[in-house]
Amino acid sequence: MSLYGHILPALVVLFAWFGSTGVVAWLANRGKQTFARSISWAGFAAGICLCVIVYVGHGHGPSGPDAMDAYISFGAALVIWGWLELTFLTGIVAGPRRTVSDPLARGWRRFSEAAATLIYHELAIAAVMIILVSLTWNSANPTGTVIFTLLFALRLSAKLNLFVGVPNMSDEIMPGHLEYLKTYFGPRRLHGALAFSLVALLALSMYLGMRSLAAPADSFAAVSATLVFTLAALGSLEHLFLALPFRDGALWRWALPGNQQG
Numbered sequence: 001m002s003l004y005g006h007i008l009p010a011l012v013v014l015f016a017w018f019g020s021t022g023v024v025a026w027l028a029n030r031g032k033q034t035f036a037r038s039i040s041w042a043g044f045a046a047g048i049c050l051c052v053i054v055y056v057g058h059g060h061g062p063s064g065p066d067a068m069d070a071y072i073s074f075g076a077a078l079v080i081w082g083w084l085e086l087t088f089l090t091g092i093v094a095g096p097r098r099t100v101s102d103p104l105a106r107g108w109r110r111f112s113e114a115a116a117t118l119i120y121h122e123l124a125i126a127a128v129m130i131i132l133v134s135l136t137w138n139s140a141n142p143t144g145t146v147i148f149t150l151l152f153a154l155r156l157s158a159k160l161n162l163f164v165g166v167p168n169m170s171d172e173i174m175p176g177h178l179e180y181l182k183t184y185f186g187p188r189r190l191h192g193a194l195a196f197s198l199v200a201l202l203a204l205s206m207y208l209g210m211r212s213l214a215a216p217a218d219s220f221a222a223v224s225a226t227l228v229f230t231l232a233a234l235g236s237l238e239h240l241f242l243a244l245p246f247r248d249g250a251l252w253r254w255a256l257p258g259n260q261q262g
Contacts, residue, residue: 001213002217002218002222003218004067004218004223005067005215005216005217005218005219005222005223005226006212006213006222006226009067009070009071009222009223009226009227009230010226010229010230012071012074012227013074013226013227013230013231013234014230014234016074016075016078017231017234020078020082021173023082024082024085024086024089025089025173025256026256027042027086027090028086028089028090028173028175029173029175029176029256032090032177035090035091035092038086038090039083039086039087039090039092042079042082042083042086043083045079045083046079046080046082046083046084049075049076049077049079049080050076050080050131050132050135052072052073052076053073053076053077053080053132053135053136053144053145054135054136056069056072056073056076056141056144057073057135057136057139057140057141057142057144057145058136058139058140058141064140064220065140065141065220066220067218067219067220067222067223069141069143069220070141070143070220070223070224070227071223071227073141073143073144073147073224074143074144074147074227076144077132077143077144077145077147077148077151078147080128080148081148081151084121084124084125084128087121087124088118088121089174089175089178090175091175091177091178093120093121093124094117094118094120094121095115095116095117095118095119095120095121096116096119096120097113097116097117098117098180099180100180100183101113101114101180101183101184110184111163113184114163114184117180117181117184118159118181122156125152125155126152128148129145129148129149129152132144132145132148132149133145133149141220141224143224143227143228146224146228147227147228147231150228150231150232150235151231154201154231154232154235154238157197157201157235157239158238158239158242160193161191161193161194161197161239161242162185162186162242163184163185163186164186164191164193164194165185165186165187165188165189165191166186166188166189166190166191166194166242166243167188167189167190167242167243167244167245168188168241168242168243168244168245169182169185169188169242170238170241170242171185173256190243194239194242194243197239198236198239198240198243201232201235201236201239202236204232204236205229205232205233205236208225208228208229208232209229209233211225211229212225212226212228212229
């Protein structure tokens, strides 16, 4: 394990995950009159970052991408993801259903109604992912696309587990105008789906960790693999928080308006 190939990129992901989540939570919990401006500026930044991912994916010299290319691609993917999350948390892009759950709904009806609360947003994420994959296909530096795809997979897993039901809902940073979404959460219980998700994510993290350690020290491959591994490990931790009586939302309490910090 090397300082620049493993420890430093792991720290970068940790601080970026913490800081970016806080920024998005802060923007989404401000007054509705600020949403259009926030979305516009974030969208402008996301458009630039899309071009950046393509450039650093293909625009390297004959020696191939270096560690900085991996960091840049990772950061750009995080900005694009943050913009998409902001469109959802502000309620601008969600789904056709924006009312509370029908308490009598069961089975497929309950699932379809829950899906209707966010389907437009999920399709938007999928569309961006397809664009990234197509633009970076066979590129020497697919870091940004891999990071974005992993974020999408982690999000889907978390949402499905919340729908089925988990012991700890971790909904502290959800803005007030999205309170109706909580009515679609399942009962507070430890379900087999969460256990399966945890095992799968831990296995994925171990695999990615071994790839990271197997890469040449301080190389682009080591940095890129460590960035992906650390994000997967954090995703595993977030899923673990769903099963434990730990209010991880308190980590971002500093980002919430004063009247929502209770």
